[in-house]
Amino acid sequence: MSLHNILKTLREPKYFLVFLITTVLIGWLYIWPLTNQEMYDAIGWMFAILFPIFVGLIVSLQIYNISERKTCPTSATSGGILGGVTGIITVGCPACPLILLSWLGLGVGSTGGFLGGAWLKLVSLVVLLISVYWASK
Numbered sequence: 001m002s003l004h005n006i007l008k009t010l011r012e013p014k015y016f017l018v019f020l021i022t023t024v025l026i027g028w029l030y031i032w033p034l035t036n037q038e039m040y041d042a043i044g045w046m047f048a049i050l051f052p053i054f055v056g057l058i059v060s061l062q063i064y065n066i067s068e069r070k071t072c073p074t075s076a077t078s079g080g081i082l083g084g085v086t087g088i089i090t091v092g093c094p095a096c097p098l099i100l101l102s103w104l105g106l107g108v109g110s111t112g113g114f115l116g117g118a119w120l121k122l123v124s125l126v127v128l129l130i131s132v133y134w135a136s137k
Helices: 002-010 013-031 042-067 081-092 096-103 107-115 118-135
Strands: none
Touching (some): 002 013, 002 042, 002 118, 013 042, 042 118
16 A cells, blocks of 8 residues: 555655655765765665665655645644754765764764674665655555
């Protein structure tokens, strides 16, 4: 049922455009300025390809849910859309919390470099896949 909802949403040009722009932007940011491609292994490339696709799906499905299904009043959700999208991206991206914490000047971000690796990327993809399933219900 959820795959049917995803395909139904992406058939509409407005939501497909949101998916496409988000996927290209996140993919470009993750692959070129934020990471070093020379350090990628098979799991790194798999994550670099699937992460933007999952984030694009989540963003387009959430915008569809808010605008078409009217799950919440627009006045209640307009302030939380950016925070929700940022939270989804930060949870799924192993490099994003490090960048955001270092921009805030917090030294906690430096410990993530030791914890990051193939297992963290695989867990992040599973979390994003669960988020896509949840958003498409």
